[in-house]
Amino acid sequence: MISFIRNERNKLIAIGEVGLDYWAVKEGSEKELQREIFISFVSLALELDLPLNVHSRSAGRHAVALLLGHNAKKVQLHAYDGKASAALPAVEAGFFFSIPPSIVRSRQIFQLLVLLFVRANCPSP
Numbered sequence: 001m002i003s004f005i006r007n008e009r010n011k012l013i014a015i016g017e018v019g020l021d022y023w024a025v026k027e028g029s030e031k032e033l034q035r036e037i038f039i040s041f042v043s044l045a046l047e048l049d050l051p052l053n054v055h056s057r058s059a060g061r062h063a064v065a066l067l068l069g070h071n072a073k074k075v076q077l078h079a080y081d082g083k084a085s086a087a088l089p090a091v092e093a094g095f096f097f098s099i100p101p102s103i104v105r106s107r108q109i110f111q112l113l114v115l116l117f118v119r120a121n122c123p124s125p
Contacts, residue, residue: 002044015045016053017078020066023058035066042070053078061086068093084111091119 005015018041020034045052051074056063060082067075068089075095079102080087087097097116103109 002040005044006048009048009050012048012050014051014053014076015041015048016051016076017055018052019055019057019078020059020063021055021057022062035062038063038066039070042067042072046071046073050074051076056080056082064090064095067095080112081106081108083108084115087112087115091116 005012018038020031020038022031025031025034042052044050052067052072053076054063054067055078057079058081060077060080063077064082064086072093072095075090075093077087077090077095077097079100080097090097097112099113100109103113
């Protein structure tokens, strides 16, 4: 897949959907493999200067930490399901968040939306 992305770079506008899914993967060794693959896509996005569309099911805090730890730049967190407080470093890094339909039943996602709205309208000095 990485070779394909490199070869087709001129036809691409982003890399994704990539990320971590700890709802589907429970074993430590499988999580480590997911992290290694995710890191390779983060590195590729930086190399090719492409945005990342990131999936983080039951792994929001871990995905944000990994992205920040590997200096990801252009990030869209798709259907982020972590706590708003865990998203704050990503918000401050300028990452984008999609707002899923589950906002109507999820207080956690609603709190994220409030955080994003406040940050967008009241930037820090």
